[in-house]
Amino acid sequence: MFKANSFVDVIKHLVVIGVIVALLIVGFFYVYLPSATNHGESISVPKITGMQLPEAEEYLEEQKLRYYVNDSSYNSDRKPFEILTQDPAPGASVKEDRKIYVSINMKNPPMIKMPKLIDGSVKNAELILKSYDLKKGEVKYVPDLQQNAVLKQFVNGKEVKPGEPIAKGSVVDLHVGDGLGNTEFEIPNVVGMPVDEASVLLVGQGLQIGTILYVQGSGEADGTVLKQRPIAEVGAKIRVGELVDLWVAGEETVQAIE
Known part of the structure; x- marks a missing residue:
């Protein structure tokens, strides 16, 4: 412990204490703190x-x-x-x-509710699946009068109803209507009929008029159906919505009812 015998000694002691304090301050701020905080290093x-x-x-x-x-x-x-x-x-x-x-x-996908795709179009189903982070899988067309409409939705081969839980990122397969239906009946024979009557008959049975080809020099009256495709053979079947092509006597100016 310092002893002060005179005023000069007191001054010396104060100077020593000041130097020690100054060294401590310099050491803390310029040595210890920079090393502890990596000052200037990044x-x-x-x-x-x-x-x-x-x-x-x-x-x-x-x-x-x-x-x-x-x-x-x-x-x-x-x-x-x-x-x-x-x-x-x-x-x-x-x-x-x-x-x-x-x-x-995440390792495992979270579960989400299956959106409703049924009755909408395939294009609409694609947009909905994308918004839910789901993937469109196989699109299978099945006989149904609803053309291009989603009829059923499947995940891993199992039909999934709207609202049922499925894993996010799942692949969703679709059954879509082909617009033809599955009702089969015998092909009507319109050969020999006037094209307007033949058209009315075919459309009335749910069929569509396909291509009409005009044939000159057949010897038949103009507007008479000479040939049809598919041919009305015994036992031949056709489905609702299918096309029937016609060959008609005369020139193309002859108008047909479609």
């Missing part, structure tokens, strides 16, 4: 999006950085535990031991 954040989490963890340790998973989502096109986003962004300057906040792709 690290450029590497790009880790697209990497698997274990791989990114090892890579960040080498860069003297850490990570923290603060979010997760599911994308069927990405691998499980793949890093989707990062914060700070690649190239940002940070201190050592800084946490990089990441979001990852």
Whole structure:
């Protein structure tokens, strides 16, 4: 302990104490604090999006950085535990031991409710599936008068009703109406009939008039049906909505009722 025998000694003691305090201040602010906080040193954040989490963890340790998973989502096109986003962004300057906040792709897809695709068009179904992060699978056309309308929806071969739980990212197969139906009947024979009467008969039975080809020099009266396709053979069947092509005597100026 210092002893002051005179005023000069007191001054000396104060000077010594001042020097010690000054050294402590300089040491704290210019030696200890910079070393503890890595003053003036920074690290450029590497790009880790697209990497698997274990791989990114090892890579960040080498860069003297850490990570923290603060979010997760599911994308069927990405691998499980793949890093989707990062914060700070690649190239940002940070201190050592800084946490990089990441979001990852979940291993198992979440469950969602199956949307209603039935009675809508295939195009509409595609838009709905995309909005739900679902995928369109096989489109199978089946006999039905509702042309291009979705009749049933399937996941993994099992019919799924609207509102039932399915995994996000699932492939949805569709049964779609072909517009023809499955009602079969014998092909009506219109050969020898006037084309207008033949057209009325065919349309009245739910068939469509296809191509009308005019034939000159047949010897038959103009407007007479000379031939039809498909041919009305014994036992031949046709379905509602199918086309019937006609060959008609005369010139093309002859008008047919469609």
